[in-house]
Amino acid sequence: MTAHLENKNALSRQIILTAVFVLLICTPIVKTLLSPAMQLSKVENRKLSQAPAIRMDMKALKSFPTKFEAYFNDQFGFRDAFIYIHNYVNATMLKISPVPDVIMGKQNWLFLKTAPYGEEKQSGKQLEAMKLHLETKRDWLAQRGIQYVFMPAPNKQSIYPEYLPENQNKKKQNLQIDDLIHYLQGTSTFMILDVRPQLRNGKDDDFVYYLTDHHWNDKGAFIAYQGLINFIHQWFPEMTPLSLQRMNQYSDISNGMSLANMMGLSDVFQETVIKLEVPRPCSHKKPYTAMIPEWNKKAGSGIEKDWYRMRIPIQSICGNADRKAIVFRDSFFDMLVPFFSEHFREAVYIWTRFDYSILPELINRIRPDIVIEECVESEIFLSHIPGEFHKTKGFDLLISGDKLGAVQEFTNDLQINPDSPDSYNNLGFALLQIREFDRAIELFQAALKLNTGHQKAAENLKLAQKTLIEIDQRVAEINHKLSLDPNHPELNIQLGNLLQKRGKTATAIPYYQKALASDPENFSALNNLAAANAYLHQFDVAIRIYQKLTLIFPDQAEVYFNLACLYSLQNNIPDAIDNLKTAVRKGYDNYNLIKTDHDLKNIRKTSFYESLVKSFHSAMPVEDEARNRSK
Amino acid sequence: MVFSSIIFLFLFLPVTLLVYFPIGKRFRNLFLLAASLFFYAWGETFYVLIMLASICANYIFGLMIARYGNGTKAKLFLGFAVTANLGLLIVFKYTNFLIDNFNQIFASVLAAPIQIDPVHLPIGISFFTFQAMTYVVDVYRKEAPVQKNPVNIGLYISLFPQLIAGPIVRYNTVAGQIISRSINLKDFAEGIERFIFGLGKKVLIANSVAVAADKIFAIPSEHLTFSLAWMGILCYTLQIYFDFSGYSDMAIGLGRMFGFTFPENFNYPYLSKSIREFWKRWHISLSTWFRDYLYIPLGGNKLGTVRTYANLVTVFFLCGLWHGASWNFVIWGLLHGLFLVLERIGLEKLLDRIWSPIQYLYTLLVVMTCWVFFRAETLPDALSFIAAMFGFARGDGIIHHTGLYLDNEIWLTMIAGIIFSAPIFPFIKKTWSTITKNQTGISGNLTEGISAISGISSLILIFLASIMSLAAGAYNPFIYFRF
Secondary structure: OOHHHHHHHHHHHHHHHHHHHHHHHHHHHHHHHHOOOOOEEOOOOEEOOOOOOOOOOHHHHHHHHHHHHHHHHHHOOOHHHHHHHHHHHHHHHOOOOOOOOEEEOHHHOEEEOOOOOOOOOOOHHHHHHHHHHHHHHHHHHHOOOOEEEEEEEOOHHHHOHHHOOOOOOHHHOOHHHHHHHHHHHHHOOOOOOOOHHHHHHHOOOOOOEOOOOOOEOHHHHHHHHHHHHHHHOOOOOOOOOOOHHHOEEEEEEEOOOHHHHHOOOOOOOOEEEEEEEOOOOOOEEEEOHHHHHHHHHHHOOOOOHHHHHOOOOEEEEOOOOOOEEEEEOOHHHHHHHHHHHHHOOEEEEEOOOOOOOOHHHHHHHHOOOEEEEEEEHHHOOOOOOOOHHHHHHHHHHHHHOOHHHHHHHHHHHHHHOOOOHHHHHHHHHHHHHOOOHHHHHHHHHHHHHHOOOOHHHHHHHHHHHHHHHHHHHHHHHHHHHHHHOOOOHHHHHHHHHHHHHOOOHHHHHHHHHHHHHHOOOOHHHHHHHHHHHHHOOOHHHHHHHHHHHHHHOOOOHHHHHHHHHHHHHOOOHHHHHHHHHHHHHOOOOOHHHHHHOHHHHHHOOOHHHHHHHHHOOOOOOOOOHHHHHHO | OOOOOHHHHHHHHHHHHHHHOOOOHHHHHHHHHHHHHHHHHHHHHHHHHHHHHHHHHHHHHHHHHHHHOOOHHHHHHHHHHHHHHHHHHHHHHHHHHHHHHHHHHOOOOOOOOOOOOOOOOOOOHHHHHHHHHHHHHHHHOOOOOOOOOHHHHHHHHHOHHHHOOOOOOOHHHHHHHHHOOOOOHHHHHHHHHHHHHHHHHHHHHHHHHHHHHHHHHOOOHHHOOHHHHHHHHHHHHHHHHHHHHHHHHHHHHHHHHOOOOOOOOOOOOOOOOOHHHHHHHOOHHHHHHHHHHHHOOOOOOOOOHHHHHHHHHHHHHHHHHHHOOOHHHHHHHHHHHHHHHHHHHHHHHHHHOOOHHHHHHHHHHHHHHHHHHHHOOOHHHHHHHHHHHOOOOOOOOOOOOHHHHOOHHHHHHHHHHHHHOOOHHHHHHHHHHHHHHOOOHHHHHHHHHHHHHHHHHHHHHHHHHHHHHHHOOOOOOOHHHHO
16 A cells, blocks of 8 residues: 555545544534523423523622533433433443433333332331331321221332342342331231232232333232222221222233333333223212312422422212221322222322321311321331321320320420421420420420421410410419408419419419418319319319319319319229219210310220210311411 | 533533634634633632632742742742742642641640631642642753743643643643644544543543442441452542543543643553552653652652662652542552562562563552552541451441442443553554555555544444433543542
């Protein structure tokens, strides 16, 4: 080859390389300039960054490069094509998942990465907390005559570990849920509904999960539904699940679902999908409009707004059925809804974890027989707010009148959540109930320090301060009047009441006694003296005074009720029952208090109590005034 | 801004090239200076002022040194200049480190430890201060003429291709090119080729092994196993080489595209028979800098054996410290210094006599073990990692095992990394040219054509694969940005 030819060849090589390179680096910017900026990326399921405005202040200038780069990275020309080819080559040729959240399994099975699932053993502390959460929910609902089911939806990995790539740590699968089941078996009477065995049996006949989605398919959902109905059969013997044979069944070829879509390759990963339908269904579903304003409020205007808007509560109605249900659920329950709805006159499906803040109103509205909480296995430990059960117990105790118990629970919650303004406010509210004004005010102020816009804390603080000032003013007034007429029975009683209100019960007692000295049969003086003694745990003294009252005022039903409480507290069951009977006979009708008053807890196990409760005509829901105030 | 980013490849580079060539020779330096300052300010915003201050100061120091020629005053100004440059480096890079150590040493005496906020480390400050120092020293030594045009000094210190991770270009190497340089299609095409190779090394190999290295170095030491530790350090060994040499390749390639010829920085360092050879092949611009501006001024090897060893250890102590304000880097440097001394004492003679693969293995073993100090966050971490490498692993391999980190991608990149750590491309090129040399006529044209097309296509493929990987938001931080 001559040198000339060699040079010519080298030259053409240089020209081609230069031309191709310059073309490659220049065309994307030309395309970026020519095409309008995109707003959304369907593949990535997010909003794309937009060009930042140029402003001439220091802060804006400093952040400009980062913002501009975010915009350019999202909008440069041919970006989608580059990403598509990258993902296609990785997923189909190298068998590597191009996105961190998706695991490429064997035979095109895709899995969602669910860290830290299967890696770390749940500590005993977390298991104990979980147990308390579950038991508190069950008991809270049981008090209202409602059953509770907790149903984890198994991760795909739990049912199909054999399709996971070899390098996944199979040895540690299912630790969380099995840990919880074992822990509950040893320490609690609560049983969670575990549908994994049925699904594992079912997968021999057909796929029970989608290949390209994290969820169970209709077949898997049907098995889970049967498991659920069989489980609640223990309470509702009339309920038996529909049979698979009765369902309309057909299959369809579908583009790859969510996991394939996350890789932007739903056209590449197609699969055959089995569909099940209830023939001639009784139920129909619709948005649950009654809750939508509340839901929108929950959604707020923050970044989670769209998430909530897409998951509004729905309601199903089936005229042939009797029972009613509330279902807290996630995406897994979607496929169960058509089957489950067939068994309930009314069912409401709310896409959130068990939420005490919306339950009382829902219960009032729907009066359900059962509350179901379904949640994907990998999140069963994540979704509880730490300290939540302390909070719930605290509210229950407040309602039932065990104010000191409530203070203790809220104190525990505050220890777990020392940065939560709500926790300060709740404890402050409980302290207000036991008239610890000064500490309560400190706590409301602490809540406001953490969140100056905390409305409830601000209201409570205002209320507490106002009450305190009023009481102190009245005390001063009455003291002045008493200086003129020290033995005036009414004034003495009023001062005693004010001092009790101020949280100074011990100092109130002498004033009642003074009133009784000049008017020995004064009902208020005796009654309040008894109450003050009861408050100070001087039960014998209190009982003597109430007994004296029954002799003077034999028809005051409330006095018998108070006696019943005191005897119950002393564990004197026969006298407690006796007095409660008398109270009811004499017209005592605060059934709620009978059902919930903490003082009566010792007699609730008796057969008398059960028959008494049955005799109440309507099961009145508890007014959750305390909860609403405080939250 | 980094080279392996979408914004550099698709916005900064095309715009800079498209302006640079048409504006004519008179304005090219000014434009390149402006582009370089913009490039720096993009990542560091107002810290660009520090670089501007350094440019101004060194410009004046240069003028002063040149003005006083050989006299004491010139020496005085050189002293000022070196102190100012080192001072800048110490303030921004070592303040926190010095105060932490001061607090520890005088913990019992101090009433309260001195506390200051972390000082921001401006990117590339270690590189550009070293470059600035070569300018004043070269002017003092009369190895290069003083530069009276501040634009040219500014361009020398801030030139974007080598600004943030080298190579450290000495003033006397590029002084002529700054004033006048010619550029032709051959240079430009070679620059493209070099740049693409560098980009591929960084994006396709370094980024990929980095993911595994990061994960393994994050494993708590009680879970490390023997095989995990070796896999981790192998990945890191590949990562640091492909990351840093890829960056140097991109810098050299970009330099060529703009008409500069920068010195080579790497020469297949993992194929060395001794640590001495390793340092002739690894980060060459830094090792020669230390040789010419520190080791030789200290007396080099001319003042007797003991002094030579002391000089070596001093140089490597400072070399370690240059890499980062942490004792781990110092230990890394001292270990290299120690092995260099050992080799001088007689280890090298001993090695020379044995089978050469053992010599390569010895070097790799030392280099890889030393990298542990370079990578680990703390000294205890480094020690337990090394313990795991040498048979004292505490992990049971259940929670963390190599299977978790070895997917097809890691396999592929590790194998590619090992292959390309050796001079495979020069070998193929050479073999190919001997095959085609004797062919003439049509068959000669054909083979030439095939080789040109396959060469260009593989370059374009590497470029496209890198772009796709960057577009897909793959892992992208540069290791040498820490320095």
